[in-house]
Amino acid sequence: MSDYRPTRRDILRLLAWGGLGAAAGAWLLARPEAARLLVDAAGPLDAAAAEGGNLVELLKTAPEARWWVGVPEAGGVADCLACHDAGVPADPGGYVHEEGLVRCLLCAQRCLLAEGERGRCRARLNLGGRLVSLVYGRPLSLHLDPIEKKPFYHFLPGATAYSLATAGCPLRCRFCQNWQISQADPEDYDVPYVPPARIAADAAGREAPVIAFTYNEPTVFAEYMVDIARLARQEGLRCVMVSCGITAESPLGELCGALDAIKIDLKGFDPGFYRRVCGAELAPVLRSIRQVAASGTHLELVNLVVPTLNDSDAALRGLAEWVAGEVGPDVPVHFTRFHPDHQLRNLPPTPVATLERARAIAMDAGLRYAFVGNVPGHAGNHTYCPACGKIVIERQGFFVTARHLDAGRCACCGAPITGVWN
Secondary structure, eight states, X not given: OOSOOOOHHHHHHHHHHGGGOHHHHHHHHTOHHHHHHHHHOOSOHHHHHHHHHHHHHHHHHOOBOSSEEEGGGOOSHHHHHHHOTTOOOSSGGGOOOOTTOEEXXXXXXXXXXOTTOBOTTSSEEEETTEEEESSTTOOOEEEEEEGGGTTOSSBSTTOEEEEEEOSOOSOOOTTOTTHHHHTSOGGGSOOOOOOHHHHHHHHHHTTOSXXXXXXXXXXXXXXXXXXXXXXXXXXXXXXXXXXXXXXXXXXXXXXXXXXXXXXXXOOOSOHHHIIIIISSOSHHHHHHHHHHHXXXXXXXXXXXXXXXXXXXXXXXXXXXXXXXXXXXXXXXEEEEEOOOOTTOTXXXXXXXXXXXXXXHHHHHTTOSOEEEESOTTOGGGSEEOTTTOOEEEEEETTEEEEEOEETTEETTTOOBOOSBOO
């Protein structure tokens, strides 16, 4: 089952659902813990009603999600395998399921949801035995950013990226710097519906050649992302995703076909670190990185180096050697400076010397394009030719200040520089 449990605020929201109907009432009555909370509920009902009103609107318009399976839809052994990790029941036809269960197949969390429950991402909800998306068409953040901010250093450097996000994330990273939206419920924000065509048109109208799905985990609005990307291509725009990398294989394959570049946060190289600090597993991230690399979609990686948690020589060397050996030495890898935020305000910013050490370890492991991130003006921000060592792309902060490329080759020695340059 999902780890989601109703809170006091949830119960107050349910009071505001009003005539949305039997599904909400049945969900409440079937859960004694919710009823006990309801007996004690008191306080600012106006605020709860406002949030509840947002939820009512989201539920009225929420489209059915993709990449899920429910008991009524299960048609055979293959469908049973979608839910039963330990194997198919001996008698699938006689197996008794809890009524209305659905399994989300979008990401590696594989949330099993009873009616009324949400996945860990908070963005997908079981409504009457159907999985619905609460964030389709509900971007709560729209900005124009330099693409280097994502960061993409070898994909259209200097381009402006029309950037958007919704609420929600399947991870619980204690260091998240966008926690106000990634850890929010969709109804916490009163966001108007924006159809995919308007996003593509707005990006084109602002002369932004790239649309970036970023800030939260874009996987939670995968259906919206795919629809936008397909329309954007008709406008001659490119689309990129900034992801934590736990998307399941089938939806990630579709995203690779719809997107032009994907950046994945490889947050560490220790499964224990992922469980303790991120609320996830490392193995699905490694699988996703391999899949994106094999697809031919442009790939870059970021490792946020957090003091005392993932900054040992062994962790950094293991990460660099895995990347070089599994996906190749030409994948750009950014070692990025941590700043205290969210639940890790007790830790200091990453020492610049640690980032320099990480970059040196990576290059010693054979990576050709290793960068120091979040340290404006550092020499490790530049792209160097792996053949002659000359700077081919010079950066100051998030901005490109000089280029020494000729048709994707070093202007000095003519060696090819891996990337998407035009």
